Amino acid sequence: MAKCPLCSRRSAKRHCPAKGVKICPTCCGTHREVEIECPSDCTYLRAGRTYDEGRRRSPPPPQREFGPQFRHRHAGVIAVLAQAILSEREDTPSLYDNDVRDAFEALKATAKTRASGVYYETLPEGGAASMGLYRRIQGLIDRMMEPQGPGRDALRAGDVPDVLDFISVSLELHSGGRPKSRQYLDWLSSIAPAPTPDDQGGLIVP
Ligand SMILES: [Zn+2]
Secondary structure (H helix, E strand, C coil), X not given: CCECCCCCCCXXXXXXXXXCEEXXXXXXXXXXXXXXXXXXXXXXXXXXXXXXXXXXXXXXXXXXXXXXXXXXHHHHHHHHHHHHHHHHHHHCCCCCHXXXXXXXXXXXXXXXXXXXXXXXXXXXXXXXXXHHHHHHHHHHHHHHHCCCCCCCCCCCHHHXXXXXXXXXXXXXXXXXXXXXXXXXXXXXXXXXXXXXXXXXXXXXXX
């Protein structure tokens, strides 16, 4: 059997769709979503995520609890933001879970200053991908905070940190720990309805 081209030692048994060659199971497991840009539909990636999750099932770090009332009240805004994350991924296929994390940490910092009445913008520390997502989400928040049409409430500054925190918590629950993980993004795609061509449209869904 041919040798794995990554380690040049072990037998190449798994077809790696990212590399376009067969590699060994050890290199697949070690480099998956670390150095290798794994496509979301790779069967070894999926099996690997399930395996990682089984090992991670020690109690997750304490997270905020969001009751049904919170979810109901903010369902429309949360859906808009979730859709915006997926639209950003379509525009920037290289987007990782880590970029989403960077963007949301900055968004939360910005939102907290705004809720306290001193608007000070914190920008994400990551690269262009997190900045793109930050700008998209911040633009949506600005628009949802403007006066809305009849029968529609504008998003209140005091609610924004909580809504952003809700997304952060779901990201921590669903992301893998690997640097190039897209496990959260794949999870979000799996639960979202098909994207609309324009996420700037009907903003607050009742
Ligand atoms: Zn190898």
